[in-house]
Amino acid sequence: MSSIAVDVTTRQKIASLGERVLAGEKISRDEALWIFSLDGSADIFDLISWANRIREHFKGNKIHLCSIVNAKAGNCSENCQFCSQSSFYQTGSPKYGFIDPEPVLEAAEEASKNGVTAVGLVAAWKGLNEGPILDEVCDRIRELKESGKARPDASLGLIKSQTVANRLKEAGLECYGHNLESSKNFFANHCTTHTFEDRLETIKYLKNAGIKICSGGIIGMGESREDRCDLAMSLREIAANVVPINILNPIKGTPFENYPQLPPMEILKTIACFRFILPRQEIMIAGGRTTNLRDMQSMIFTAGASALMVGNYLTTLNQPVEKDLQMLKDLGLDPNWEHNFDDQEQSCTSCSN
Numbered sequence: 061m062s063s064i065a066v067d068v069t070t071r072q073k074i075a076s077l078g079e080r081v082l083a084g085e086k087i088s089r090d091e092a093l094w095i096f097s098l099d100g101s102a103d104i105f106d107l108i109s110w111a112n113r114i115r116e117h118f119k120g121n122k123i124h125l126c127s128i129v130n131a132k133a134g135n136c137s138e139n140c141q142f143c144s145q146s147s148f149y150q151t152g153s154p155k156y157g158f159i160d161p162e163p164v165l166e167a168a169e170e171a172s173k174n175g176v177t178a179v180g181l182v183a184a185w186k187g188l189n190e191g192p193i194l195d196e197v198c199d200r201i202r203e204l205k206e207s208g209k210a211r212p213d214a215s216l217g218l219i220k221s222q223t224v225a226n227r228l229k230e231a232g233l234e235c236y237g238h239n240l241e242s243s244k245n246f247f248a249n250h251c252t253t254h255t256f257e258d259r260l261e262t263i264k265y266l267k268n269a270g271i272k273i274c275s276g277g278i279i280g281m282g283e284s285r286e287d288r289c290d291l292a293m294s295l296r297e298i299a300a301n302v303v304p305i306n307i308l309n310p311i312k313g314t315p316f317e318n319y320p321q322l323p324p325m326e327i328l329k330t331i332a333c334f335r336f337i338l339p340r341q342e343i344m345i346a347g348g349r350t351t352n353l354r355d356m357q358s359m360i361f362t363a364g365a366s367a368l369m370v371g372n373y374l375t376t377l378n379q380p381v382e383k384d385l386q387m388l389k390d391l392g393l394d395p396n397w398e399h400n401f402d403d404q405e406q407s408c409t410s411c412s413n
């Protein structure tokens with residue numbers, strides 16, 4: 061008798077939080093911690109069902125698709141312990157310098173054929189300073205923009221001056237990917253060559269330059285649920301426009317190679333919690349979804365995701381784009397639309413929020 065009473069209370073509490081999010085209210089850290097702590101599958105499915113409602117309310121049936129090009133691979137000076145491109149680890153991942161225009165334009169052509177609206181140039185290095193490499197980066201961004209095939213995005217590491225961010229903006233960059241990766245408390249457990257604060261500083265320069273922010277993190281690195289909650293709260297604080305959630309894909313040769321995978325229900329619950337905390341953001345599922353979620357991949361949208369990284373990741377394979385597009389079609393979701401960042405600032409179309 062008492063266990064039924066407890067279940068009803070939990071269900072009512074989830075529903076009440078869901079109603080408040082739909083009404084435009086922010087949930088508190090304590091409330092967020094509570095949803096992260098849910099364990100029973102019935103409660104998680106209740107949470108997921110509300111996350112789906114919140115996604116539909118703020119995002120309709122639109123799914124934003126992104127792809128990336130590895131613009132400079134391997135030999136990175138940083139020691140991020142999940143990363144196969146760090147020079148600290150022997151992983152057998154490719155190594156090459158900054159790429160020529162052709163592969164970028166080919167990636168844009170491929171993206172445009174598949175209805176993918178953004179192509180991100182991603183470089184494995186500590187960061188970007190003024191000098192000839194910045195000139196080359198700006199050239200690639202300009203060429204991508206002029207091709208008219210895809211929105212030029214980039215993820216080029218730490219930025220230490222306003223001038224660099226301004227140059228990227230002038231070249232036509234609209235959105236920069238710079239993950240916080242984990243909570244402030246957990247950060248030193250996966251990287252000691254730069255800090256959480258370095259990442260916040262980069263985001264400050266980008267925002268000053270008028271560049272939109274794509275920032276999220278990686279789950280499954282041994283962090284607690286509280287760390288995941290704090291990551292989501294930090295992303296709300298910096299007002300990230302797009303929030304990629306990566307799920308650790310342990311790479312042979314890295315210190316995390318033997319980490320156990322997170323259970324799929326824990327991953328889906330985490331996505332749902334992020335949707336409660338970040339109701340208007342594009343929550344994008346990126347690296348690690350195929351290997352960690354397997355047959356449960358399509359449930360990411362029910363759990364609140366509104367964007368998808370398609371094509372191959374930097375050093376690991378994803379399922380073919382055609383399969384992703386079929387998955388979206390089967391779910392009645394629409395990937396063929398031009399993403400507009402202003403959507404996040406505008407009123408919701410179905411209410412006055």
Ligand code: SF4
Nearest residue numbers: 136138140143146184
């Ligand atoms: S800075 Fe980026 S490329 Fe370099 S090790 Fe860290 S995650 Fe990998």
